[in-house]
Amino acid sequence: MNVSNKQQQAWLMLAIGAIALTVTLSMSAQVQTETTTTSGPATAEVKVDRATVVLVDGNDLVVKTQGGKLVHFANVPESARATVDGQQLGIHDLKPGMTLERTITTTTTPQTITTVKSVTGTVWYVNPPSSVILTLEDGTNQQFKIPDGQKFNIDGQMVDAWGLKKGMKVSATKVVEVPETIVEQQKQVAGSMPPPDPPADLPLLIVVVLSAQPDLAEGPPAEVASATLPRTASPLPLIGILGAITLLSGLGLRALRLRAARVRT
Numbered sequence: 001m002n003v004s005n006k007q008q009q010a011w012l013m014l015a016i017g018a019i020a021l022t023v024t025l026s027m028s029a030q031v032q033t034e035t036t037t038t039s040g041p042a043t044a045e046v047k048v049d050r051a052t053v054v055l056v057d058g059n060d061l062v063v064k065t066q067g068g069k070l071v072h073f074a075n076v077p078e079s080a081r082a083t084v085d086g087q088q089l090g091i092h093d094l095k096p097g098m099t100l101e102r103t104i105t106t107t108t109t110p111q112t113i114t115t116v117k118s119v120t121g122t123v124w125y126v127n128p129p130s131s132v133i134l135t136l137e138d139g140t141n142q143q144f145k146i147p148d149g150q151k152f153n154i155d156g157q158m159v160d161a162w163g164l165k166k167g168m169k170v171s172a173t174k175v176v177e178v179p180e181t182i183v184e185q186q187k188q189v190a191g192s193m194p195p196p197d198p199p200a201d202l203p204l205l206i207v208v209v210l211s212a213q214p215d216l217a218e219g220p221p222a223e224v225a226s227a228t229l230p231r232t233a234s235p236l237p238l239i240g241i242l243g244a245i246t247l248l249s250g251l252g253l254r255a256l257r258l259r260a261a262r263v264r265t
Helices: 003-029 222-226 236-264
Strands: 032-039 044-059 062-063 068-072 082-084 085-090 098-126 129-133 140-144 152-154 157-159 169-194
Touching: 098 140
Parallel strands: 082 169
Antiparallel strands: 032 098, 044 062, 044 098, 062 068, 082 085, 098 129, 098 169, 129 140, 152 157, 152 169
């Protein structure tokens, strides 16, 4: 009894394996799809932006571009790094006056995704030119939409949907090419420290030179001493001049009186 049970289990396992293999083959025999990707030559574009740090407030950054425009970067992530003088600085390490340089490298790669679908079966029903029902190798029927311009291989000859007849064994291949563009960006931020502050203006040094004043007790200055002249002249010439002036004044008054008397007579 035990031997028979083991044999039954063995046959059951073999049957299950055979069924699984049949299902796998039938699924693979229905429609086979193969996809390949072909890449073309890549092109790179490099853009460099320069700006000066104006304000750092928490994770907010305000910079001034070379054109004088203020740009606000909100919620700068903690992982963001800038290479300044060989050091990796985060958002909280930036200081006003620092010069930042951001290099953006954009790489564009054209790709073509080619999908090849192939199917093999026997024509069971055809509705040209739109659809066909094929009996596949697993015995199931499956309907397929016929693309415009689709050709079928029948015994080495290529025919369109109108050439299909019931019972014909056909194989068809559909090739679809889809162009795509892959764009990748790499950003790198570098910077430099602000220039050193100019030296402070030095205070003016005023030098006052004081000269010693002469001691008045030693004698009067030269100007004061020379102002007093010796009295050597006589007052007689001055008295004579005054007398002459008085005499001339009297004569002048007399002449005026005589002229006034003549006018009256």
